Amino acid sequence: MxxxxxxxxxxxxxxxxxxxxxxxxxxxxxxxxxxxxxxxxxxxxxxxxxxxxxxxxxxxxxxxxxQDPTRYDGTVRSLVRIFQAHPDSPFREKRHDTREFYAGYCRLLEENVGQVRVSSLTGPDIRRWYNRFAEPKKDADGNPVGQRRVRRAQSAIATFRRCVSFGVELKHRGCADLATILSNMRFAGPAARDSVLTLAHARAIIAKAHELGRPSIALAQAFAFDLTLRQKDIIGEWTSDAQSAAGGIVDNGRRWDWGLLWSHIDERGVLRKPTSKSNGRKVLAFDLSLFPLVSAEIERVAADRRVGPIVVNEHTGLPYKPRKFSEVWRTVATAAGVPADVWQMDSRAGGLTETTDAGADLETARHQAGHSNIATTARYSRGSLAKTSEVARLRVAFRDKNGVET
CATH class of the missing domain: 3.30.730 (GCC-box Binding Domain)
Incomplete structure (x- = not known):
């Protein structure tokens, strides 16, 4: 050459x-x-x-x-590092998993366009970045493998927007002009998911989980479908945050947080769960006696075992790591005959779809899901205790009307 x-x-x-x-x-x-x-x-x-x-x-x-990570030298690399390291950056206020998300795309930007001067960038440059990031993976011979990675490209540009916005706050050279350019640009995101995990799917997964000796998956599936809780609010997350170092459940230097605890359920059978999305500011309340799948799974757990985390990996005695949970859930779901294009995250959409099909209005469904914006609830349809109880009654009546045993 x-x-x-x-x-x-x-x-x-x-x-x-x-x-x-x-x-x-x-x-x-x-x-x-x-x-x-x-x-x-x-x-x-x-x-x-x-x-x-x-x-x-x-x-x-x-x-x-x-190198001072907060020193701006005019390059994209310095800008994304400042976004992550500056003590006043909005990055520092985000939750652990959100910071990990942004950090991953900051690394992508550094590796691919880190040396580019911010002041030299134009709209066409950003479009070229988007198209490059969206390219399919390539095999050892350089041949495209799989689909275009649109979600990756959109997330990279969205992360860069945040970096530039913080650069504007700091009055760094070139950022204000670039922010104006970016404000007039739109980039295609991935197509909205239309897969729904149905009641039949949920029941099949629960049954198969017990058959395979994985009652934890059955519990998690019941809470996900009946209560439409996010996965993190069921199995929790493991963080390495310094402020999380002391107390609680710790494994290999990481502390578990945000998952379901038996202590979230009071003596009347009402579950009150602070949501991870709101950083604990919003608490959802559910009368569990009104939710058949959850009630049945709780009944299977001996009273003296209702201590600590609700969903625990049978093989480790600890709450699941997210990747392991997804792996085990997929194994069970596949064995139960659930199509590969139906994911665990679709439980939430499935539960909300049943909610609106049962006759609940979107405002009532919003309380069930813990959404701040009713438009978000509308996208999922494919709180107070009174609202979530109304949802439960409507859903059970809907099943009865359609000849489905609860």
Missing amino acids: TLKAPGLDWRKTKDGAVPYWRASRDAIKAGYDVKNVRLTGLSDDEIVDRCRRLQAEMLEWLDGEP
């Missing part, structure tokens, strides 16, 4: 040579994280430019000079 650039290397494949930038052995030995970067789909000029930027970043790291 005649093309030359710092760090450029070519990997031979059956279909030809594939360009890569590779970090130096000294940098890798010293602990540099970015060992190589695939450079397919770029013109020769773009390959050279990318190699130069990657090489400059590596050399800067090797210099060992401590």
Whole structure:
């Protein structure tokens, strides 16, 4: 190959040579994280430019000079780092999982466009980024695999908007002009999901979970469908936040929070659950005696075992990690005959769809779901105790009317 650039290397494949930038052995030995970067789909000029930027970043790291993450040098890289590190950034106010979400897309921006000058950016530049981020994954030979990653592209640009907005607050050069450009741009998001997890699906999953020795999945499915709770409000999350280091359930330095506890259910059988989405400011209340699936699963649990988290992994004795829960749930759902395009998250849409089909108005359904905006409830249709109880009665009556046993 005649093309030359710092760090450029070519990997031979059956279909030809594939360009890569590779970090130096000294940098890798010293602990540099970015060992190589695939450079397919770029013109020769773009390959050279990318190699130069990657090489400059590596050399800067090797210099060992401590970098102030809140110092703005005019680049996209410095802007996204400031968004994450500045003590007054809105990033710092977000919940753990939201910060993890933004951090992932900040890394994507750094790796792909980190050296670009903010003041040089135009609308067409941002559109090119979107199209690049939306490209399908590629195999070892550089061939597209799977669908376009529209959700990835949209999320990357949405994260960048937030970075630029904070840059405007700090009066950083180029940010105000770029914010104006971005305010006039719209990017396609993924198509709205139309899959619904039905009552029949929920029952099949519950039955199969017991058959496979996974009563925890049965419990989780009952709460998800009957109460339309978010997954996090059922199984919780594991965080490494410093403020969460003391007390509670801790495993490998991570603390469990936000999941269902038996203590959320009072002596009258009313569950009061602070929602993770509201950071605990909103509390949903449910009279569990009115929700057949949940009531039946609770009855299966001996009274002396109703302590601590409600949904516990039978194999570890601890609340599930989200990925493990999804893996086990999928295994059970597949064994129960639930189609692969129906996900656990569709339980919420399924429960709300049954709610509106049963005759509840959207305002009543909004209370059931804990939505702040009724438009959100409308999208899901494909609180006070009185409202959620009304929903429960309507849904049970609807099942009776259609000859479905509760």
